[in-house]
Amino acid sequence: METTYLREQLAAKGLKVTHQRLCVLEAIHTLHNHPTADQILEHIRPTFPTIATGTVYKVLDTLVENGLVMRVQNDKDVMRYDADVEHQHHHVYCKDCDAIGDYKNEELDHLLSDFFATHQIPGFSIDSIRLHIHGRYTEGIPSNHIQDPS
Amino acid sequence: METTYLREQLAAKGLKVTHQRLCVLEAIHTLHNHPTADQILEHIRPTFPTIATGTVYKVLDTLVENGLVMRVQNDKDVMRYDADVEHQHHHVYCKDCDAIGDYKNEELDHLLSDFFATHQIPGFSIDSIRLHIHGRYTEGIPSNHIQDPS
DNA sequence: GTATGTGCAAACTTTTTGCACTTCG
């Protein structure tokens, strides 16, 4: 993966561009299946065996705090991470496998923002709305990719 | 709290009606703020000091498996529990405090079911859809109660 | 009576922490 973009992402937030941070970012982008901290570590170790577990957690915290990565999680699972913070999207949770897929649809997003524009929640200011779509993949392997069938 | 209803809930699922299960169910209903396992324990201990931690976790698992209780969770938090499984509702997450409120609106639910009736997700069958509404409470204490301002 | 549930304590998993050392800018 080209790291120029990742370096820029870090620099733009005033974060130091370290080898560890690049590796973690790159891992989440590559393992686009909403990886766990452990999967991120396993992905990095072959090429960077000395990276510390604690470092990965600290880097993940920093990335989340700076909005470069999002936390995602199942009801019954470890924390997982999503590097796609650019495109507003929702998540699809399979009850059988532990896959978390992406779901994107602009029509839906308009529907939601229209709805909440006219239905404010008293005493609460909304930052973002995310659908958790629960169910089952019916045919084999989940694609885990954004779909916008508009 | 009247336990007759709780006893019936358990019996209806073919579960044995034990003191421990009643206490846990009662606690989640009473602590309507989506309590953690720990808060449930603290609520029970004064009147039932000998209940074991492991038991509470086992009871919670059983209740979730049988659909009497739902898991709810913040991005950065312990597991929490919700005893309102009757009324389809969504959750409101405050970024400042760790309150999780309820949001209920039938118009919204119709909007969503209409949308997904005409926009199936290929290879996926939907069981339920839940909004995670992120933002901040702007005025003091969150009410944490269902609102349906229709 | 018997299947089911509970208590207990030990163990496991995931994540956090503190501090000396290193690195980026």
Place this chain on the structure above:
DNA sequence: CGAAGTGCAAAAAGTTTGCACATAC
């Protein structure tokens, strides 16, 4: 050079497990 980041290893936090004992039905 100095502030920010990392490695390490220990420990916290939350949850699970196994097995003898107890209880609901």
